[in-house]
Amino acid sequence: MVDAISVRLASTADADTVEVRSLLALAISTGRVGGTVADCIANGIVLLAIVEGRVVGCLCLSSGGLTGEWRIEAIAVDSGWRHHGIGRRLIREATAHARAGAVVAETDSDGVGFYARCGFATISLGEKYPGVQRFWCHWSV
Numbered sequence: 572m573v574d575a576i577s578v579r580l581a582s583t584a585d586a587d588t589v590e591v592r593s594l595l596a597l598a599i600s601t602g603r604v605g606g607t608v609a610d611c612i613a614n615g616i617v618l619l620a621i622v623e624g625r626v627v628g629c630l631c632l633s634s635g636g637l638t639g640e641w642r643i644e645a646i647a648v649d650s651g652w653r654h655h656g657i658g659r660r661l662i663r664e665a666t667a668h669a670r671a672g673a674v675v676a677e678t679d680s681d682g683v684g685f686y687a688r689c690g691f692a693t694i695s696l697g698e699k700y701p702g703v704q705r706f707w708c709h710w711s712v
């Protein structure tokens with residue numbers, strides 16, 4: 572664990588930085604980064620994890636949809652800072668923001684164990700794309 576992780580909301584200016592864009596490109600395709608961040612700032616929240624003055628993690632949460640649940644569109648932690656509790660802390664802040672609402676995410680076989688460790692129920696969606704198994708992850712109070 573890292574002693575001093577702080578988490579704050581990202582502004583549009585933060586979201587335009589190379590730091591944030593490169594982090595999110597670890598989780599979603601580069602072409603989707605700009606649109607995802609803009610949508611989440613407008614209709615949800617973007618959280619930044621800061622350690623030693625540097626942005627080392629980012630989570631994009633959108634709200635709405637027909638069922639009104641919150642959805643994690645992307646979460647990424649700098650590869651040099653993984654396994655220090657930063658991802659879990661971002662998830663905790665996101666679920667706190669959602670209060671009594673449900674939080675959902677779709678991920679692949681690399682990410683599903685992380686969501687399970689963070690308290691999400693996970694279910695396989697099967698091979699959604701050729702050769703790629705996807706998982707649905709669900710958290711509620």
Ligand SMILES: CC(C)(COP(=O)(O)OP(=O)(O)OC[C@H]1O[C@@H](n2cnc3c(N)ncnc32)[C@H](O)[C@@H]1OP(=O)(O)O)[C@@H](O)C(=O)NCCC(=O)NCCS
Binds near residue numbers: 654689
């Ligand atoms: C997934 C990711 C966000 C995890 O961040 P992290 O800061 O390393 O996670 P934490 O240290 O908070 O780990 C929380 C728990 O999950 C576990 N965990 C972390 N990554 C895991 C993984 N890939 N598979 C299984 N478990 C994992 C940790 O061991 C820890 O478990 P424990 O404390 O209960 O023993 C990070 O690996 C990452 O950015 N990956 C690339 C992008 C990505 O795949 N994003 C998810 C899909 S959008």
